[in-house]
Amino acid sequence: MSEASDESNQKQGPRRLRPSGGYRRLRSFRAATIIYDGTVTFCERFLDKRTRTVDQMVQAARSGRQNIAEGSRASATSSQTELRLLTVARASLDELLLDFEDFLRQRRLRQWSKDNPEAHAVREVWRTIDQSDRTDSSDRSGHAAYAAWLENQDPAVVANALICLIHQTNYLLDQQIASLERRFVEEGGYSERLASIFTPGDGPNGRVSDPTWPYCQRA
16 A cells, blocks of 8 residues: 555544534524523413423423434434434424414414414525535524524414424424435434344354455555
8 A cells, every 4th residue: 555545544534424413504493592592481471480391392392402412423323313303303393383373362362374474474584594514503593593583572473484484494404304314215224224234144164254445455
């Protein structure tokens, strides 16, 4: 092996079967972050902090966000785990959606229809947000883009805006889950592919053959 090739391999490091992480760049994670922050503020402003509902809503919003991140981290080693965590995130946001719908219904407040101009305006905001690097965890530009609704004095406006955001995020998660299911069927997960490398009986006397890793045969 040439010195140039050896140096190149040292810089690149071992090649993973699948990439992982990078969840801060996911649109679903960024939207879930806005929902989480918005839910915390909503509960502080409009609900009695002593009620169990507040804790349930905040935990559901947090679960939606955290499970998207955990699923992304797990993607390199287990497609099944990634799929399960994204499904949990989707279920948590569905739970939160019902809480906001209950808030409106129980107070006889109007829930926006899909064709409501305000609902349409909230959905269109995403097109105006800068979709470039979002690795800065302190970046609140996404929240600022929705400030006209999330910081409104009318609780019905805030709840309806968050309902719109939850629907958008659920749509994004549905796309991620469907894509992951197709990829899992076509390629298998890391664990499944790794198992195929170490299939018993491949080596002499039924033993597992040693795999050829990038650095095993350096000259």
